[in-house]
Amino acid sequence: MTDTVERKSLTREDLLDVYRTMRTIREFEERVHAEFATGDIPGFVHLYAGEEASAAGVCSNLDDRDTIASTHRGHGHCIARGVDVAEMMAEIYGRRTGSCHGKGGSMHIADLSKGMLGANGIVGGGPPLICGTALAAKIKGTGGVSVAFFGDGGSNQGTTLESLNLASVWNLPAVFVAENNGYAETTSSTWSVASDNIADRAAGFGMPGVIVDGFDFFAAHEAAREAIARAREGGGPTLIEMKFTRYFGHFEGDQQTYRAGEVSHARAELDCLKRFADRVTETGELSRADLDAVDAEVAALIEAAVEAAKAAPLPTEADLLTDVYVRY
C-alpha cells in the first residue's frame, strides 16, 4: 500500500518561483545566443528558449528525492532543477569554475547533488538512465520519482522505446516527458514520428499518454503533478507529450531553412512567459511589480554569471587527468 499524495495548489511563493525559473531560463538562453555569436563560447549549444513551461511545469512538482535526465537541449532542465546558474555559464564557456570544471560544456552539465543526471549528447540517452534511478528508488523505498526529458527525435530511438517498455514492466516510478518542438534537428516530426503523436505510443506500452500544450505552464504543471503523484503512489510510469516550438535553431548557427514563420507567431501569440504573466496578474495572484522585480533580479544574475565566466580561468593541462575513471 502506498499513501495518496496530496495535491497542493500553487501559492504566491510557488508562482514567483516558477516565474523566476522560466525567466532565468529565457534570459540565460537569450544571452548565450548573443554571446555565442561573438565566437567566445567553444563547442555546440542548443537553446531551450520557448520551451520553459515544460521544464518549470515538471520540475516544480519534484523534490529532493527525485532525479531527472536531460537532453542536448538541457539548460532549461538544469535551471529548473536548481543547478547553479553561474557554474552553468562557466561550464558553457569551458572554464575551470564550471559545473564540470569546464571539461563538459553545454551538453554535459550535470549536478548529482541536485538530482540532475546530466544533459546528454546522446539522443535518447536519458530514458535508460532514469529506469536505473527509478528502480533504485523503488527498491530502496525512497518515494523518489525519476523523469526523463527527450525530444521528438529521441522518441524514435530504440533506447527510449525500450525504456518505456522496461518502466512499464517493472512498474517504475518514472515519468517520460517528450518535448516535441516539431523538428529533430531539421526533420519535421509530422514526417518522422510514425504514430504522429508521441503520446499515442503510450497505449502500446500499457501506460497513460497525454498531450499537453507545452506553451502553457498551468497545463504542463497539472499534467506533471498528476503523473508524478501517480508514480510516487506506485501507479507506474506515464508518458507526457509537450507540444511547442523552439525559438532558436537546432544549434546556434543553424540557418533554419526548413521552417518559416512559426517562431514569430509563437513568440507573439503563444509565449509561455507572456501567458503566465497575463494569467497571474488577471487573477491578482501576482502584480506586474512582482514580476518586474523578478526580471531585474534575473537580469543581474545572468549578467554576473557571464562576467564571472569570462573572467574565470580555463582548465590547465594538469586538469586533463583529474576526474577520470582510469589514469594511464
Next chain:
Amino acid sequence: MGDAVVGVVANPLSGRDIRRLVTQASVFPTAEKANMIQRMLTAFGAVGVHRVLLSTDLGGISAAVFRAIGRRRGQEPKYPRWPEVEFLDGQPIRQTAQDTVDAVRRMVTAGARVIVCLGGDGTARVAASAAGDVPLLALSTGTNNVFPAVREATVAGLAAGLIATGAVPAQGADGVTARAKLLEVRVGDRVETALVDVATSTERHVGARAIWDPATVTQLFCAFAEPDAIGLSAIAGQLLPVARHDPHGVTMRLAPDAARQVLAPIAPGLVVPVGVSSIERLEAGPVHHVDARAGVIAVDGERELAFGPGEHPAVRLRADGPWCVDVAAVLAASARLGLLERVRNFNPQGG
C-alpha cells in the same frame, strides 16, 4: 440539384487530454481516426456521394487518408468506389480549435449538405458553432461523449451520404434531423457555447482544461441530461432527467457537503458521490448569472474561460442550436423507402 457534397472534419487532438492519466479514459489513436474516415468514404461511395471535403491537420489524419488514396490510384477496380476527396489545405494550421472552425466554415461555403465531425464533446461544440444550418453528424473519437454518438463510421457514413444525396430529405417529415439546444455563456465580451453542459469551477486556471475533480464544480447548467450519460450532465441525469428534444434544460448547485448526494460517472473511469444543494428546470430564454465571483467556466467538460470579480458570467439556454443528423432515423427512412434495395441485373437471353 448540385453536387452531393459531404464535409468531414476530424480533430487530431481529441481523446488525448489529462483524463488518460487521471481516470484511465480511452485512447483514440490517429490511425483509427484515419481508418474511420476511410470506412466512411466507402459508405459515401456506395450511396452516390460525389465529393468529400476533408479537413487537414498536422496530427497525421488527413495525411493517412491522402496516402490511402494514393495507394488506390490506378487500381480503383480492386477497391470499393470512393467519392472525389478534396483536402481543405492552403490555410494556416494553428493546432487549436480555430482549425475546426476554419474547416467547417469552408465546408459550409463550398456547399456541404452535411458535415461529419470526429471528436469528443469539445470538437462537436466547436464544429456546431460554425456549421450554421448545415446538419451535423458528430461521431465520437473523444473522451466525454454525450453529444457525439459512439457508432460505427460505416453506418454513420451511409446516413450522412443519404442526406447529402437528398435520397432522404434532411428536412423531411421523418425527423432525420433535429435542432439541438445550446447553452450560451457570456463573460464580458467573450462568448462561448456548449451543447451539453456549462459548469463553474473554483479552479483558477484553465490549465489542463478537462474537469475531473467534482469538488471544484459549484454550479451546473445542462441543455439535456440523460440518465445514461457520461460526464457532468450525468449528475442531473439521475435526479431530473431531460431529453435532448425537451424544450427545457436543468440547472443545479453543487456542494461537496450537501445532504443530497448522487453517485455519478462524471468522467470515464470516475464514479463519485456529488453533493447537490439544489436542482431545477432551466427554461430556454432567461439569462442566469453565476454565483461565483471568480473561477473558471467549463463548457462541455472543458475549462475554457477564466473570470474574475466584476465579470459576472451569464448563462442562457437557447433553442436554436445546430441541426443534427439522427443516424437511426435516416436508416429507418431508408428502409421504409427501400433506398438500399437493388435488383440484380441479369440477361435471360444469355451472353
